[in-house]
């Protein structure tokens with residue numbers, strides 16, 4: 306059984322508006338899986354209804370922040386709220402000193418409700434509704450992004466004192482799981498007219514932003530995008546605009562060993578193209594480098610558990626229906642590059658039937674479906690699983706990015722707002 310210790314992040318969470326949540330400290334020898342089994346066995350609601358649930362590991366969030374600070378000490382993170390807006394997660398990120406990238410009025414309201422001051426928020430949506438711009442002006446969220454003259458006009462009308470960053474298209478975003486260049490970002494020959502439009506509207510353009518695409522594996526994309534940003538800084542100087550001072554390198558980072566490669570590419574890019582301004586001693590001109598990581602912080606700390614609600618046997622093939630799916634927390638599967646991995650968690654039908662130690666357990670070719678009546682709601686085919694029965698559980702690791710955030714209640718399956726249990730694990734170096 307898990308020893309429940311209330312850890313030091315409790316007062317932090319309470320002080321920034323997340324009350325009544327319990328954090329269970331996990332000693333080194335107890336893993337997330339053991340904790341999940343204890344929830345399944347003893348949490349009254351879970352035991353009875355077998356609804357899916359998340360476990361959020363705040364200890365892992367802390368270690369990701371430490372890793373960020375170690376590898377990118379000069380880059381201030383503005384966590385991208387859209388990736389996972391869980392209030393406890395946001396509150397804990399705030400307590401670790403993170404700032405926030407919000408894309409809508411509701412996201413700004415949520416972050417402010419946690420006690421975060423507006424100067425720690427960037428409204429990083431290049432195309433905003435006028436009412437949302439007015440709201441940002443009212444609460445004092447000063448910075449936003451743009452990539453069209455229409456946005457300049459809206460700013461002039463609704464928030465003339467606001468500051469803008471010009472969002473440019475990252476040249477090499479093709480390797481990303483979800484490239485964003487088709488939707489956002491000024492092309493090279495659009496930059497000068499946009500800067501001139503802002504100049505004549507009297508709007509302060511303080512810097513440049515880009516996004517190399519979510520889940521990129523080609524880290525040279527950061528280097529080439531930073532070179533594009535350098536060109537925009539130079540164009541602004543040529544046009545006689547006030548010296549640009551903010552470089553926003555966006556998101557696209559993943560946790561894991563590849564983070565070091567991405568951060569090296571970023572540091573190399575900054576060194577190559579911004580060395581002079583980075584070391585500038587003059588406070589007004591010194592370069593402020595920010596980023597908008599979403600996936601990096603949110604993906605790994607969340608683990609999902611879902612239970613088997615139906616089964617069919619066809620020869621050697623096993624087909625299982627579980628109570629979460631692509632219209633719920635696993636919606637990122639609709640993005641064809643996302644790969645789902647999972648494992649049996651608690652086989653109440655046969656607890657020894659988990660193929661871990663001996664490897665001798667018989668497995669079957671299995672299909673796993675989500676609960677809705679749409680055939681698209683298929684999570685895996687030809688997946689090797691031991692025999693499972695209705696009531697058994699599956700565990701899905703690393704499910705915090707673009708998961709619960711995109712869930713719907715399609716077909717009456719309550720995927721929005723499934724419960725999240727908080728733990729603080731201690732086994733991160």
Ligand SMILES: *Cc1c(COP(=O)(O)O)cnc(C)c1O
Pocket residue numbers: 385387388406429430516518519520555556557558597598599600601
């Ligand atoms: C989605 C988004 C992010 C976060 O991207 P990740 O790939 O999850 O890091 C950051 N900035 C903007 C503008 C975004 O739209």
